[in-house]
Amino acid sequence: MPGFISAAGKYIIETASNAGYGVVMLGEALYWVRTAFKRTKDIAFQMQVCGIQSIPVTLLVGAFVGMVLALQTGLSLKPYGIQHLIANIAALSMTREMGPLMTAVILAGRVGSSLAAELGTMRVSEEIDALEVMSINPIKLLVMPRVVALTIMLPVLAIYANVVGIIGAALIGNIQIGIPYDAFFRDCMNSLELRDLYSGLFKTAVFGLIIAAVGCSEGLRTTGGTLGVGESTRRAVVNSLLLILISNYFMTSIIFRLFY
Amino acid sequence: MIELVNVHKTLGGKNVLDGITLTIERGETFAIIGRSGTGKSVTLKHIVGIMMPDSGKVIIDGVDLSRLSRSELLAFRKKFGYLFQSNALLNSMTVFENIALPLREHEKMTDSEIEALVREKLALVEMDGTQPLYPESLSGGMKKRVALARAIVRDPEIILYDEPTTGLDPITAASVNNMIRDMQDKLNITSVAVTHDINSAYTIADRIGLLHTGKILQVGTPEQIKNSQDLRVKQFIQGIALGPLTA
Numbered sequence: 001m002p003g004f005i006s007a008a009g010k011y012i013i014e015t016a017s018n019a020g021y022g023v024v025m026l027g028e029a030l031y032w033v034r035t036a037f038k039r040t041k042d043i044a045f046q047m048q049v050c051g052i053q054s055i056p057v058t059l060l061v062g063a064f065v066g067m068v069l070a071l072q073t074g075l076s077l078k079p080y081g082i083q084h085l086i087a088n089i090a091a092l093s094m095t096r097e098m099g100p101l102m103t104a105v106i107l108a109g110r111v112g113s114s115l116a117a118e119l120g121t122m123r124v125s126e127e128i129d130a131l132e133v134m135s136i137n138p139i140k141l142l143v144m145p146r147v148v149a150l151t152i153m154l155p156v157l158a159i160y161a162n163v164v165g166i167i168g169a170a171l172i173g174n175i176q177i178g179i180p181y182d183a184f185f186r187d188c189m190n191s192l193e194l195r196d197l198y199s200g201l202f203k204t205a206v207f208g209l210i211i212a213a214v215g216c217s218e219g220l221r222t223t224g225g226t227l228g229v230g231e232s233t234r235r236a237v238v239n240s241l242l243l244i245l246i247s248n249y250f251m252t253s254i255i256f257r258l259f260y
Numbered sequence: 261m262i263e264l265v266n267v268h269k270t271l272g273g274k275n276v277l278d279g280i281t282l283t284i285e286r287g288e289t290f291a292i293i294g295r296s297g298t299g300k301s302v303t304l305k306h307i308v309g310i311m312m313p314d315s316g317k318v319i320i321d322g323v324d325l326s327r328l329s330r331s332e333l334l335a336f337r338k339k340f341g342y343l344f345q346s347n348a349l350l351n352s353m354t355v356f357e358n359i360a361l362p363l364r365e366h367e368k369m370t371d372s373e374i375e376a377l378v379r380e381k382l383a384l385v386e387m388d389g390t391q392p393l394y395p396e397s398l399s400g401g402m403k404k405r406v407a408l409a410r411a412i413v414r415d416p417e418i419i420l421y422d423e424p425t426t427g428l429d430p431i432t433a434a435s436v437n438n439m440i441r442d443m444q445d446k447l448n449i450t451s452v453a454v455t456h457d458i459n460s461a462y463t464i465a466d467r468i469g470l471l472h473t474g475k476i477l478q479v480g481t482p483e484q485i486k487n488s489q490d491l492r493v494k495q496f497i498q499g500i501a502l503g504p505l506t507a
Contacts, residue, residue: 122350129310130348134362134410135337141365 022217025139026209029216032137032144042145050111050146051153057110058103058157059164062094065102066165069093070172083177087187090169092196099162100200101248103154104207108240112215115146116236119219120229128220138220147212154208155201162200199255206251207244214240261286262307262418262450267316268474269302276302277313278474289444289451291465293458293496295505298471300454301345304420307452308340309333320418338366341411345423347403349395349410355382356391359410366414381409384446385439401432405439412443419443421453425460437463458497462486470496472505 036043070086077083119142122128131138166188173179218236222228262284269277276299284290292300305311306318309325318325320336328336349358359378363369369377382388385405395403404424411419424440425433437460444451444464455461461468462482469479470493478485478493485493495503 125351126344126346126348127350129305130342130344130350132310132334133308133337133340133342134365135334136362136365137334 018217018221021221022213025143025217025220026147026213028139029143029147029213032140033148035140036144036148039141039145042141043148046145046149047153050107050115050149051157054107054110054153054157055160057106058161061102061106062099062161062164063168065098065161066090066094066168067172069098069165070169071176074173074177078177084179084183084187086169086173086177086179087184088191090166090173091188091192094162094165094169095192095196095200097200097248097252099165100158100204100207101244103158103161103204104211104244105241107150107154107157107208108211108244109237111150112211112236112240113233115212115215116219116222116232117229119216120222120232123220123222124225124229143212143216143220146216147209150208150212151205152208154211155204158201158204162197195259199259202255203248203251206247210243210247211240214243261319261321262452263317263319264303264306265317265319267303267306267313267318269299269306269311269314271302275474277306279316280471280475282469282476282479284450284452286450287448288466289440289453289464291461291468292452292454292471292476293456293461293468294454294471295496296456299474300456300471301422303471304342304422304452304454307418308337308342308420338414339417341414341416341419343404343407343411343419343421343424345426347395347407349403349407351395353394354391355387355393355395355398355406358395358406359413362410362414377413378409381413382406384412384443385409400427401429401435404428404432404436408439408443412447415447416449418450418452421451421455423455423457424453425455425457433457433460434463440464458499 070090073089074083074086077085119128122142128138131141166185170179170181170184173184174181215236218232218239222232224231262282264280264282267277267280268275280299280303292303294300302311306313307320309318309328312326320339323336325333325336350361353361356375356378359381360374363374363377378391379388382390385408387402387405387409390398390402390406395406398406421440425436428436440451440453441464443449451464453461453464465482467479467481468485470477470485472492478488478490480488485497488494488497492504494500495505
Protein backbone atom coordinates (compact mmCIF):
# COMPACT_ATOMS: atom_id res chain seq x y z
CA MET A 1 0.00 0.00 0.00
CA PRO A 2 2.72 2.55 0.92
CA GLY A 3 4.49 1.66 -2.36
CA PHE A 4 1.31 2.36 -4.33
CA ILE A 5 0.76 5.70 -2.61
CA SER A 6 4.38 6.67 -3.18
CA ALA A 7 4.15 5.71 -6.86
CA ALA A 8 0.85 7.57 -7.24
CA GLY A 9 2.30 10.63 -5.56
CA LYS A 10 5.38 10.55 -7.77
CA TYR A 11 3.16 10.24 -10.87
CA ILE A 12 1.02 13.20 -9.81
CA ILE A 13 4.06 15.39 -9.09
CA GLU A 14 5.69 14.42 -12.39
CA THR A 15 2.50 15.08 -14.35
CA ALA A 16 1.99 18.44 -12.66
CA SER A 17 5.61 19.39 -13.31
CA ASN A 18 5.35 18.42 -16.97
CA ALA A 19 2.07 20.29 -17.35
CA GLY A 20 3.60 23.33 -15.68
CA TYR A 21 6.57 23.27 -18.05
CA GLY A 22 4.20 23.06 -21.02
CA VAL A 23 2.07 25.97 -19.82
CA VAL A 24 5.10 28.18 -19.11
CA MET A 25 6.62 27.28 -22.49
CA LEU A 26 3.35 28.07 -24.29
CA GLY A 27 3.06 31.37 -22.42
CA GLU A 28 6.58 32.33 -23.50
CA ALA A 29 5.88 31.27 -27.11
CA LEU A 30 2.74 33.43 -27.15
CA TYR A 31 4.79 36.33 -25.73
CA TRP A 32 7.22 36.00 -28.66
CA VAL A 33 4.37 36.10 -31.21
CA ARG A 34 5.09 39.85 -31.25
CA THR A 35 8.27 39.02 -33.20
CA ALA A 36 6.37 36.84 -35.71
CA PHE A 37 6.73 39.39 -38.50
CA LYS A 38 10.53 38.88 -38.35
CA ARG A 39 10.11 35.12 -38.75
CA THR A 40 7.64 34.94 -41.62
CA LYS A 41 9.93 32.56 -43.51
CA ASP A 42 10.08 30.10 -40.60
CA ILE A 43 6.33 30.34 -40.00
CA ALA A 44 5.57 29.84 -43.69
CA PHE A 45 7.84 26.78 -43.76
CA GLN A 46 6.04 25.29 -40.74
CA MET A 47 2.66 26.06 -42.30
CA GLN A 48 3.75 24.14 -45.35
CA VAL A 49 5.17 21.16 -43.44
CA CYS A 50 2.49 20.92 -40.74
CA GLY A 51 -0.46 22.19 -42.75
CA ILE A 52 -0.26 21.94 -46.50
CA GLN A 53 1.45 18.56 -46.48
CA SER A 54 -1.36 17.30 -44.23
CA ILE A 55 -4.09 18.15 -46.79
CA PRO A 56 -4.20 14.74 -48.51
CA VAL A 57 -4.65 12.77 -45.28
CA THR A 58 -7.13 15.35 -43.94
CA LEU A 59 -9.25 15.11 -47.10
CA LEU A 60 -9.23 11.33 -46.87
CA VAL A 61 -10.27 11.39 -43.22
CA GLY A 62 -12.94 14.03 -43.83
CA ALA A 63 -14.43 12.11 -46.72
CA PHE A 64 -14.71 8.81 -44.88
CA VAL A 65 -15.99 10.42 -41.67
CA GLY A 66 -18.74 12.12 -43.68
CA MET A 67 -19.55 8.91 -45.50
CA VAL A 68 -19.83 6.75 -42.38
CA LEU A 69 -21.84 9.48 -40.65
CA ALA A 70 -24.37 9.47 -43.51
CA LEU A 71 -24.43 5.68 -43.64
CA GLN A 72 -25.04 5.19 -39.92
CA THR A 73 -27.52 8.06 -39.65
CA GLY A 74 -29.41 7.07 -42.80
CA LEU A 75 -29.78 3.46 -41.74
CA SER A 76 -30.97 4.51 -38.27
CA LEU A 77 -33.51 7.06 -39.55
CA LYS A 78 -34.87 5.03 -42.47
CA PRO A 79 -37.30 2.90 -40.36
CA TYR A 80 -38.93 6.17 -39.20
CA GLY A 81 -39.10 7.64 -42.72
CA ILE A 82 -37.01 10.68 -41.82
CA GLN A 83 -33.80 9.73 -43.54
CA HIS A 84 -33.89 13.03 -45.43
CA LEU A 85 -32.58 14.64 -42.24
CA ILE A 86 -29.14 13.15 -43.05
CA ALA A 87 -28.21 16.41 -44.76
CA ASN A 88 -28.97 18.52 -41.69
CA ILE A 89 -27.25 16.08 -39.36
CA ALA A 90 -24.19 15.72 -41.60
CA ALA A 91 -23.77 19.46 -42.04
CA LEU A 92 -24.15 20.30 -38.35
CA SER A 93 -22.09 17.33 -37.11
CA MET A 94 -19.22 17.96 -39.52
CA THR A 95 -18.93 21.71 -38.95
CA ARG A 96 -19.54 21.74 -35.21
CA GLU A 97 -17.75 18.57 -34.20
CA MET A 98 -16.51 15.85 -36.50
CA GLY A 99 -14.52 18.00 -38.91
CA PRO A 100 -12.57 19.87 -36.20
CA LEU A 101 -12.14 16.84 -33.98
CA MET A 102 -11.04 14.33 -36.61
CA THR A 103 -8.67 16.87 -38.18
CA ALA A 104 -7.10 17.47 -34.77
CA VAL A 105 -6.82 13.75 -34.04
CA ILE A 106 -5.07 13.08 -37.33
CA LEU A 107 -2.70 16.00 -36.89
CA ALA A 108 -1.96 15.06 -33.28
CA GLY A 109 -0.58 11.81 -34.65
CA ARG A 110 1.06 13.17 -37.79
CA VAL A 111 2.40 16.55 -36.68
CA GLY A 112 2.53 16.22 -32.88
CA SER A 113 4.79 13.20 -33.12
CA SER A 114 7.10 14.84 -35.66
CA LEU A 115 7.42 17.99 -33.52
CA ALA A 116 8.40 15.92 -30.50
CA ALA A 117 10.81 13.79 -32.53
CA GLU A 118 12.45 16.78 -34.22
CA LEU A 119 12.94 18.86 -31.07
CA GLY A 120 13.77 15.77 -29.03
CA THR A 121 16.54 14.83 -31.45
CA MET A 122 17.84 18.40 -31.27
CA ARG A 123 17.81 18.19 -27.48
CA VAL A 124 19.75 14.89 -27.22
CA SER A 125 22.30 15.99 -29.84
CA GLU A 126 22.91 19.24 -27.84
CA GLU A 127 21.60 21.50 -30.63
CA ILE A 128 19.24 23.16 -28.13
CA ASP A 129 22.17 23.72 -25.74
CA ALA A 130 24.12 25.20 -28.66
CA LEU A 131 21.31 27.70 -29.28
CA GLU A 132 21.25 28.67 -25.60
CA VAL A 133 25.02 29.14 -25.56
CA MET A 134 24.66 31.41 -28.62
CA SER A 135 22.16 33.45 -26.54
CA ILE A 136 19.35 32.36 -28.86
CA ASN A 137 16.09 31.59 -27.09
CA PRO A 138 14.95 28.19 -28.45
CA ILE A 139 11.33 28.97 -27.65
CA LYS A 140 11.49 32.16 -29.72
CA LEU A 141 13.31 30.47 -32.62
CA LEU A 142 11.76 27.01 -32.68
CA VAL A 143 8.49 26.90 -30.71
CA MET A 144 6.80 30.19 -31.63
CA PRO A 145 6.77 29.57 -35.42
CA ARG A 146 5.28 26.12 -34.87
CA VAL A 147 2.59 27.41 -32.50
CA VAL A 148 1.59 30.17 -34.94
CA ALA A 149 1.65 27.84 -37.94
CA LEU A 150 -0.55 25.17 -36.34
CA THR A 151 -3.01 27.67 -34.84
CA ILE A 152 -3.53 29.10 -38.33
CA MET A 153 -3.45 25.90 -40.36
CA LEU A 154 -5.69 23.64 -38.30
CA PRO A 155 -8.83 25.72 -38.89
CA VAL A 156 -7.94 25.86 -42.60
CA LEU A 157 -7.60 22.09 -42.70
CA ALA A 158 -10.86 21.73 -40.77
CA ILE A 159 -12.66 23.72 -43.46
CA TYR A 160 -11.34 21.31 -46.09
CA ALA A 161 -12.40 18.37 -43.92
CA ASN A 162 -15.89 19.83 -43.45
CA VAL A 163 -16.43 20.40 -47.17
CA VAL A 164 -15.15 16.99 -48.19
CA GLY A 165 -17.08 15.35 -45.35
CA ILE A 166 -20.35 16.91 -46.48
CA ILE A 167 -19.63 15.87 -50.07
CA GLY A 168 -18.92 12.33 -48.86
CA ALA A 169 -22.17 12.33 -46.90
CA ALA A 170 -24.03 13.55 -50.00
CA LEU A 171 -22.51 10.71 -52.01
CA ILE A 172 -23.72 8.08 -49.54
CA GLY A 173 -27.02 9.86 -49.10
CA ASN A 174 -27.59 9.58 -52.84
CA ILE A 175 -26.25 6.08 -53.41
CA GLN A 176 -27.53 4.33 -50.27
CA ILE A 177 -30.60 6.37 -49.30
CA GLY A 178 -31.63 7.92 -52.60
CA ILE A 179 -31.50 11.61 -51.65
CA PRO A 180 -30.89 13.85 -54.69
CA TYR A 181 -27.72 15.91 -54.54
CA ASP A 182 -29.45 19.27 -54.99
CA ALA A 183 -31.89 18.50 -52.17
CA PHE A 184 -29.04 17.34 -49.95
CA PHE A 185 -26.94 20.47 -50.41
CA ARG A 186 -29.97 22.75 -50.13
CA ASP A 187 -30.86 21.21 -46.78
CA CYS A 188 -27.22 21.55 -45.68
CA MET A 189 -27.14 25.26 -46.48
CA ASN A 190 -30.51 25.83 -44.80
CA SER A 191 -29.48 24.14 -41.56
CA LEU A 192 -26.08 25.78 -41.21
CA GLU A 193 -25.56 29.08 -39.44
CA LEU A 194 -22.36 31.10 -39.16
CA ARG A 195 -22.09 30.30 -35.44
CA ASP A 196 -21.82 26.61 -36.32
CA LEU A 197 -18.81 27.32 -38.52
CA TYR A 198 -17.17 29.77 -36.08
CA SER A 199 -17.59 27.48 -33.10
CA GLY A 200 -15.93 24.62 -34.97
CA LEU A 201 -13.08 26.79 -36.22
CA PHE A 202 -12.49 28.29 -32.77
CA LYS A 203 -12.16 24.81 -31.30
CA THR A 204 -9.78 23.80 -34.07
CA ALA A 205 -7.53 26.80 -33.40
CA VAL A 206 -7.34 25.73 -29.73
CA PHE A 207 -6.56 22.18 -30.82
CA GLY A 208 -3.72 23.56 -32.96
CA LEU A 209 -2.31 25.36 -29.93
CA ILE A 210 -2.54 22.13 -27.89
CA ILE A 211 -0.80 19.98 -30.52
CA ALA A 212 2.04 22.51 -30.94
CA ALA A 213 2.46 23.09 -27.21
CA VAL A 214 2.46 19.41 -26.24
CA GLY A 215 4.67 18.32 -29.15
CA CYS A 216 7.25 21.04 -28.55
CA SER A 217 7.15 20.64 -24.77
CA GLU A 218 7.73 16.89 -24.91
CA GLY A 219 10.52 17.39 -27.45
CA LEU A 220 12.36 20.03 -25.43
CA ARG A 221 12.20 17.90 -22.26
CA THR A 222 13.61 14.78 -23.93
CA THR A 223 16.38 12.95 -22.11
CA GLY A 224 17.99 9.56 -22.59
CA GLY A 225 19.15 9.46 -26.20
CA THR A 226 17.19 7.79 -28.98
CA LEU A 227 15.07 5.79 -26.52
CA GLY A 228 14.06 9.08 -24.93
CA VAL A 229 13.08 10.53 -28.30
CA GLY A 230 10.78 7.56 -28.88
CA GLU A 231 9.25 8.03 -25.42
CA SER A 232 8.69 11.74 -26.03
CA THR A 233 7.05 11.05 -29.38
CA ARG A 234 4.67 8.54 -27.84
CA ARG A 235 3.81 10.87 -24.95
CA ALA A 236 3.25 13.80 -27.33
CA VAL A 237 0.62 11.87 -29.29
CA VAL A 238 -1.16 10.41 -26.25
CA ASN A 239 -1.17 13.65 -24.25
CA SER A 240 -2.28 15.72 -27.25
CA LEU A 241 -5.20 13.37 -27.89
CA LEU A 242 -6.26 13.38 -24.24
CA LEU A 243 -6.13 17.17 -24.00
CA ILE A 244 -7.99 17.55 -27.30
CA LEU A 245 -10.80 15.25 -26.15
CA ILE A 246 -11.07 16.80 -22.69
CA SER A 247 -10.92 20.42 -23.93
CA ASN A 248 -13.42 19.59 -26.68
CA TYR A 249 -16.04 18.65 -24.10
CA PHE A 250 -15.58 21.80 -22.04
CA MET A 251 -15.41 24.12 -25.05
CA THR A 252 -18.54 22.54 -26.52
CA SER A 253 -20.38 22.99 -23.20
CA ILE A 254 -19.39 26.64 -22.96
CA ILE A 255 -20.20 27.37 -26.62
CA PHE A 256 -23.64 25.85 -26.33
CA ARG A 257 -24.33 27.73 -23.13
CA LEU A 258 -23.25 31.06 -24.62
CA PHE A 259 -24.38 30.91 -28.24
CA TYR A 260 -27.17 28.38 -28.54
CA MET B 261 38.38 35.59 -14.80
CA ILE B 262 36.44 32.40 -14.20
CA GLU B 263 35.86 31.26 -10.62
CA LEU B 264 34.14 28.14 -9.39
CA VAL B 265 33.67 28.38 -5.64
CA ASN B 266 32.83 25.16 -3.77
CA VAL B 267 30.43 24.01 -6.50
CA HIS B 268 28.28 20.98 -5.76
CA LYS B 269 26.03 19.22 -8.27
CA THR B 270 24.07 16.01 -7.97
CA LEU B 271 22.73 14.29 -11.08
CA GLY B 272 20.67 11.12 -10.94
CA GLY B 273 21.49 10.65 -7.26
CA LYS B 274 25.24 10.88 -7.88
CA ASN B 275 27.54 13.67 -6.57
CA VAL B 276 29.05 14.67 -9.89
CA LEU B 277 30.68 17.84 -8.57
CA ASP B 278 31.60 17.64 -4.90
CA GLY B 279 32.94 21.02 -3.87
CA ILE B 280 34.97 21.95 -6.93
CA THR B 281 36.97 25.16 -6.53
CA LEU B 282 38.92 26.56 -9.43
CA THR B 283 40.19 29.89 -10.73
CA ILE B 284 41.08 30.49 -14.36
CA GLU B 285 42.84 33.74 -15.19
CA ARG B 286 41.92 35.97 -18.08
CA GLY B 287 43.83 35.07 -21.24
CA GLU B 288 45.05 31.64 -20.15
CA THR B 289 44.24 28.24 -21.60
CA PHE B 290 43.23 25.79 -18.90
CA ALA B 291 42.68 22.09 -19.53
CA ILE B 292 40.56 19.96 -17.20
CA ILE B 293 41.56 16.32 -17.50
CA GLY B 294 40.05 13.26 -15.89
CA ARG B 295 38.53 9.87 -16.47
CA SER B 296 35.36 9.49 -18.48
CA GLY B 297 32.25 10.27 -16.45
CA THR B 298 33.98 12.32 -13.75
CA GLY B 299 32.06 15.53 -14.45
CA LYS B 300 34.33 17.39 -16.87
CA SER B 301 31.53 18.32 -19.29
CA VAL B 302 29.25 19.13 -16.36
CA THR B 303 31.91 21.57 -15.11
CA LEU B 304 32.00 23.25 -18.50
CA LYS B 305 28.21 23.54 -18.59
CA HIS B 306 28.30 25.26 -15.20
CA ILE B 307 30.80 27.81 -16.48
CA VAL B 308 28.51 28.81 -19.35
CA GLY B 309 25.37 28.60 -17.19
CA ILE B 310 23.59 25.75 -19.02
CA MET B 311 23.58 24.03 -15.62
CA MET B 312 23.30 25.70 -12.23
CA PRO B 313 25.04 24.38 -9.08
CA ASP B 314 23.05 22.88 -6.23
CA SER B 315 25.33 24.93 -3.98
CA GLY B 316 28.39 27.08 -4.46
CA LYS B 317 28.99 29.83 -6.98
CA VAL B 318 30.12 30.28 -10.54
CA ILE B 319 31.54 33.79 -10.99
CA ILE B 320 32.53 35.09 -14.41
CA ASP B 321 34.32 38.46 -14.45
CA GLY B 322 32.81 39.27 -11.07
CA VAL B 323 29.25 38.26 -12.02
CA ASP B 324 27.58 35.44 -10.06
CA LEU B 325 25.64 33.50 -12.70
CA SER B 326 23.03 32.25 -10.23
CA ARG B 327 21.89 35.84 -9.61
CA LEU B 328 21.06 36.46 -13.26
CA SER B 329 17.54 36.11 -14.65
CA ARG B 330 17.02 33.89 -17.70
CA SER B 331 17.09 36.84 -20.11
CA GLU B 332 20.16 38.34 -18.37
CA LEU B 333 21.92 34.98 -18.58
CA LEU B 334 21.08 34.67 -22.28
CA ALA B 335 22.59 38.13 -22.86
CA PHE B 336 25.62 37.34 -20.68
CA ARG B 337 26.42 34.26 -22.73
CA LYS B 338 27.41 36.48 -25.64
CA LYS B 339 30.92 36.55 -24.21
CA PHE B 340 31.21 32.76 -24.65
CA GLY B 341 31.98 30.48 -27.54
CA TYR B 342 31.40 26.75 -26.99
CA LEU B 343 32.67 23.80 -28.97
CA PHE B 344 30.47 20.84 -28.08
CA GLN B 345 31.75 17.29 -27.97
CA SER B 346 29.13 16.31 -30.53
CA ASN B 347 29.73 19.59 -32.44
CA ALA B 348 25.98 20.33 -32.11
CA LEU B 349 25.69 21.79 -35.62
CA LEU B 350 22.06 22.41 -36.56
CA ASN B 351 21.38 19.66 -39.07
CA SER B 352 18.54 21.52 -40.76
CA MET B 353 20.91 24.36 -41.75
CA THR B 354 23.87 24.64 -44.10
CA VAL B 355 27.38 25.42 -42.87
CA PHE B 356 26.81 29.07 -43.81
CA GLU B 357 23.46 29.25 -42.02
CA ASN B 358 24.91 27.60 -38.90
CA ILE B 359 27.67 30.18 -38.60
CA ALA B 360 25.50 33.11 -39.67
CA LEU B 361 22.74 32.27 -37.17
CA PRO B 362 24.15 34.15 -34.14
CA LEU B 363 25.01 37.12 -36.39
CA ARG B 364 21.48 37.29 -37.79
CA GLU B 365 19.95 37.00 -34.31
CA HIS B 366 22.13 39.53 -32.51
CA GLU B 367 23.98 41.82 -34.91
CA LYS B 368 22.71 44.50 -37.24
CA MET B 369 24.67 43.41 -40.31
CA THR B 370 23.86 43.36 -43.99
CA ASP B 371 23.81 40.08 -45.89
CA SER B 372 27.10 40.88 -47.60
CA GLU B 373 28.76 41.73 -44.26
CA ILE B 374 27.56 38.44 -42.80
CA GLU B 375 28.80 36.59 -45.87
CA ALA B 376 32.24 38.20 -45.58
CA LEU B 377 32.55 37.49 -41.85
CA VAL B 378 31.48 33.85 -42.26
CA ARG B 379 34.05 33.44 -45.05
CA GLU B 380 36.73 34.97 -42.79
CA LYS B 381 35.99 32.62 -39.88
CA LEU B 382 35.82 29.57 -42.14
CA ALA B 383 39.17 30.56 -43.64
CA LEU B 384 40.65 30.69 -40.12
CA VAL B 385 39.73 27.02 -39.67
CA GLU B 386 40.63 26.14 -43.30
CA MET B 387 37.04 25.39 -44.27
CA ASP B 388 36.25 28.20 -46.71
CA GLY B 389 34.18 26.85 -49.59
CA THR B 390 31.99 24.53 -47.51
CA GLN B 391 29.30 27.17 -46.99
CA PRO B 392 26.53 25.45 -49.01
CA LEU B 393 27.10 21.99 -47.50
CA TYR B 394 24.93 20.40 -44.81
CA PRO B 395 26.56 18.93 -41.68
CA GLU B 396 25.60 15.37 -42.69
CA SER B 397 27.95 15.58 -45.67
CA LEU B 398 30.97 16.61 -43.57
CA SER B 399 33.56 14.34 -41.97
CA GLY B 400 34.13 14.39 -38.19
CA GLY B 401 37.16 16.64 -38.47
CA MET B 402 35.35 19.01 -40.84
CA LYS B 403 32.37 19.26 -38.48
CA LYS B 404 34.75 20.08 -35.62
CA ARG B 405 36.29 22.92 -37.64
CA VAL B 406 32.92 24.31 -38.70
CA ALA B 407 31.70 24.13 -35.10
CA LEU B 408 34.81 26.04 -34.03
CA ALA B 409 34.17 28.69 -36.69
CA ARG B 410 30.66 29.10 -35.28
CA ALA B 411 32.05 29.32 -31.73
CA ILE B 412 34.37 32.21 -32.65
CA VAL B 413 32.15 34.09 -35.11
CA ARG B 414 31.21 36.79 -32.59
CA ASP B 415 34.76 37.16 -31.25
CA PRO B 416 34.01 35.76 -27.78
CA GLU B 417 36.11 36.55 -24.72
CA ILE B 418 35.96 32.96 -23.47
CA ILE B 419 35.95 29.75 -25.51
CA LEU B 420 35.01 26.42 -23.98
CA TYR B 421 36.06 23.16 -25.66
CA ASP B 422 34.30 19.94 -24.71
CA GLU B 423 36.48 16.96 -25.67
CA PRO B 424 37.76 18.65 -28.86
CA THR B 425 39.71 15.63 -30.13
CA THR B 426 37.44 12.76 -29.10
CA GLY B 427 36.61 10.45 -31.99
CA LEU B 428 39.22 11.93 -34.31
CA ASP B 429 42.16 10.09 -35.85
CA PRO B 430 45.59 11.07 -34.46
CA ILE B 431 46.48 13.30 -37.41
CA THR B 432 43.19 15.18 -37.35
CA ALA B 433 43.40 15.41 -33.54
CA ALA B 434 46.87 16.98 -33.82
CA SER B 435 45.50 19.40 -36.41
CA VAL B 436 42.65 20.40 -34.06
CA ASN B 437 45.13 20.90 -31.20
CA ASN B 438 47.22 23.18 -33.41
CA MET B 439 44.10 25.05 -34.45
CA ILE B 440 43.16 25.65 -30.79
CA ARG B 441 46.67 26.85 -30.02
CA ASP B 442 46.61 29.12 -33.10
CA MET B 443 43.26 30.54 -32.01
CA GLN B 444 44.71 31.30 -28.59
CA ASP B 445 47.76 33.01 -30.08
CA LYS B 446 45.80 35.03 -32.63
CA LEU B 447 42.78 36.03 -30.55
CA ASN B 448 44.33 36.06 -27.04
CA ILE B 449 41.20 34.80 -25.34
CA THR B 450 40.52 32.74 -22.23
CA SER B 451 40.07 29.06 -23.12
CA VAL B 452 38.89 26.13 -21.05
CA ALA B 453 39.17 22.67 -22.55
CA VAL B 454 37.97 19.44 -20.99
CA THR B 455 39.63 16.31 -22.30
CA HIS B 456 40.76 12.86 -21.37
CA ASP B 457 43.45 13.12 -24.05
CA ILE B 458 46.55 14.03 -22.00
CA ASN B 459 48.65 14.78 -25.09
CA SER B 460 46.03 17.24 -26.28
CA ALA B 461 46.16 18.91 -22.85
CA TYR B 462 49.98 19.18 -22.97
CA THR B 463 49.77 20.81 -26.43
CA ILE B 464 47.12 23.42 -25.80
CA ALA B 465 47.17 24.26 -22.09
CA ASP B 466 49.02 26.83 -19.97
CA ARG B 467 47.78 24.97 -16.88
CA ILE B 468 46.15 21.59 -16.36
CA GLY B 469 43.82 20.43 -13.57
CA LEU B 470 42.98 16.77 -12.80
CA LEU B 471 39.31 16.25 -11.90
CA HIS B 472 38.37 13.17 -9.90
CA THR B 473 35.36 12.34 -7.71
CA GLY B 474 34.01 15.82 -8.17
CA LYS B 475 37.10 17.66 -6.98
CA ILE B 476 40.24 19.11 -8.55
CA LEU B 477 43.09 16.98 -7.21
CA GLN B 478 46.02 18.93 -8.63
CA VAL B 479 46.66 21.96 -10.80
CA GLY B 480 49.91 22.73 -12.57
CA THR B 481 51.66 23.59 -15.80
CA PRO B 482 52.12 20.75 -18.32
CA GLU B 483 55.69 20.29 -17.03
CA GLN B 484 54.53 20.17 -13.42
CA ILE B 485 51.83 17.62 -14.26
CA LYS B 486 54.30 15.48 -16.25
CA ASN B 487 56.72 15.49 -13.29
CA SER B 488 54.08 15.18 -10.57
CA GLN B 489 54.82 12.70 -7.78
CA ASP B 490 51.09 12.34 -6.93
CA LEU B 491 50.25 8.69 -7.63
CA ARG B 492 46.78 9.61 -8.87
CA VAL B 493 48.18 12.04 -11.45
CA LYS B 494 50.82 9.52 -12.49
CA GLN B 495 48.20 6.79 -12.96
CA PHE B 496 46.13 9.05 -15.24
CA ILE B 497 48.92 10.47 -17.39
CA GLN B 498 50.58 7.06 -17.79
CA GLY B 499 47.27 5.30 -18.48
CA ILE B 500 47.66 2.60 -15.81
CA ALA B 501 44.54 0.48 -15.31
CA LEU B 502 44.93 -0.23 -11.59
CA GLY B 503 45.81 2.41 -9.06
CA PRO B 504 44.45 4.99 -6.60
CA LEU B 505 42.05 6.47 -9.19
CA THR B 506 40.37 3.10 -9.68
CA ALA B 507 40.64 1.77 -6.10
